[in-house]
Amino acid sequence: MDAELLAASARGDASQLFGQFAALLVFLSVGSLWGAGMYAGTVRTPAEALAGAWSQEHSMLTMTMLVVGIFAVFSWDSTFPDRRDVLVLAPLPVRGRTLFTAKIAAVATALGLTVLVLNGLSAFAWALALAPDGVGILGNLRFIAAFWVALPSAGIFLYCAILGVQGVVAQLSRRWYLRASSFLQIGAFGLILGVFLLEPSFTTAKALGAAENQRVLAWLPSYWFLGLVNALSGAYPDSAMTSLARRAVAGLAIAIFFAGGAYLLSYFRTLRKIVEEPDILPGAHGGMWLPRFGSSPKTALAQFAIRTLGRSRQHRMNLAFYVGVGFALVTLIITPVEDAKRLAGIDVLRQAMNVPMLLASLMVLCLCVLGTRVSFSRPLDLRANWLFRMMPMRGGEVCLSATRRALLALSVFPVCVGCAVLFLRYWPWVAVAKHLLLFGLFGGLLVELLLIGFRKIPYTCSYLPGKSKIHVMVLASVALLPLALINCVEFERWVTADWLLYGAAAAMLAGAGFAVRRYTSRDLELSGEIQFEEFAADELIGLGLE
């Protein structure tokens, strides 16, 4: 997922994390397998069969492109040698070519395994379920082959496109490459997620052939590869599909050529630049100003957390993942509302306390707080922790308080300010103020809940990714978060209609926050010290007797 996250120094449990990712992908694949069984068991008209086939083929392609895209974004840089590679390997008689080839081989293996695990079962099952009746064994085999050409091709296309962009940016000076990379990485992630969630559906012959859709289709690679599946399988011949298939082949060739060219250029230029050019040049101006967060030790810890998140690409990406999901979901919520406005002239957004805006703001708040809290758990440099260990600091309470303030400053405060600015454009100020008060209290409660049992200085404790149980978390979030937030929104709309109820709700949220805070502080008093290791050292000592 991320080389530094899994580095030995961070004591990342790579095998466990990869195992969980694989479990998540296999789960999706098995779920899809079940869907294929259900699909095969139903009777449908030829038109329904066509729409069903194209819709399923398209969804498998988009899922593959999403997974490969996320893989490409998270493994940004890993195809290019880094300073450590060069400094360790350059004095040895290892050719640059060997280094590059090894990098490509490693990435290709990981990418291939990802696509295989995701589609290993479902691609066979769906190919058999979608193949038209009476095509025989050869027809079925052709359908399976079409899937297994188109799915990896879609993945290769996306990976090469991203690699090509990196290769072009790598031609800049090393310093600018590193700076641009952080923005490009987040931008690419947002683009991939946005396209996945907002892509329009054109899975009928009429929609694919419509003149007004051709401009959009020309910019949606997943449909090109849908054309490729159909052209190769020959199951549902269609002229629009043939044209899309041509575009897929051309797109794939261009992406490979583009990535290969950019990569070759880097082959000649990057190695030298890595050694000759510094990653960071001296800054002419003062450092970043930050406010105080209480006593000096609290200020030190909170500012450390803010600076780390601001400057560490790895941690920014962790946060960007959550924020990206949040904004994508917001777009998903708001888009139908905007469509309704366009079609029927009803401006829902201007109605105070409307559901879409309340839901969108809560969604962003939750994911920002959660993303920031998750990023706090990832260490930056464990070897530098000695500093905190030997400071004359009465650990737990100072640390918890500083972490709370940093979390509020990095997540709740900016989201509240952003919402205030945006909502004031649409709603009267009283409605905005009423929402923001409950919103802020909810944010505070969320922060308190996420700090239960947290006895760490942000970015300093060792982290075992396997412990996060990402497969369970992802599935739980997708299933439970929207449901919980819709109930919260309904509750807010209900209480804001009456001042008495509103006051009671605000008091309830504040009281809950206060109670959790007291619980956390008492828990800290009982268990005390700051935690720097995910697992304590073994109490048992081996005697080493033979």
Place this chain on the structure above:
Amino acid sequence: MTLELRDVSKRFTGIVAVDHVSFQARAGEVTGYLGPNGSGKSTTMKMITGLIEPSDGEILFDGQPIRNDLLGFKRRMGYVPEEPHLYSHLSGLEYLIMVGQLRDLPTRPTAERIDGLLRLLSLHGDRHVPMSSYSKGMRQKVLLSAALLHNPDLVLLDEPFSGLDVSTSLVLRSLIQELAARGKVVLFSSHELETVERVCSHVVILHRGKVVADDSIERLRTLMALPTLEEIFSQLAVEQDTVAVSREIADLIRA
């Protein structure tokens, strides 16, 4: 003021790293702590700083066991570790300000002190630069500044000359003596025997986790009838015939 180790041992899963070490480092003198690689020097330093706990024995400062008031002890101690591991996304200035804040030092005087230290150690021009682009010597200077920022009574220096340029090394050499002259306890670990000989009045030599010498350099010279610290050290702590080993290496790579 005295730093005293009484029968201190440290065992790591069956391996004895430090074995019943006892010595005293007194205020006003520089105590050299010497030993070959793996002899337990850095482990002892980490036990004194409280980074790791001794398996046995007691460490006392000013007559009091440090574990009775570890926070109070940490307030009076400055430490330069062997490896310059720093949070390299921070600039030198930000790092030192953070150390001052973590120690709860008053803001304005600390800022002036940091500014002065950065100027005197020729880091002022690079104070806003992230430490990821600092050389090893620059990092060492930041560590030294952080260790002295709160005017500690006890200064622990683990290989402080590592990576420093000649002029800063000369400054540090004098600084160590000056700190001792101003009544601080200075414990100084190094492999540079020539420097130790010039700077220290008292040395403790460690070999395989045990103290094999604990005396003034002058007395050691007299007792062992050897003219230099290097020869004393070789006799006490070096087991190999260095000339023979070097010949063997040269022969080995030629074969």
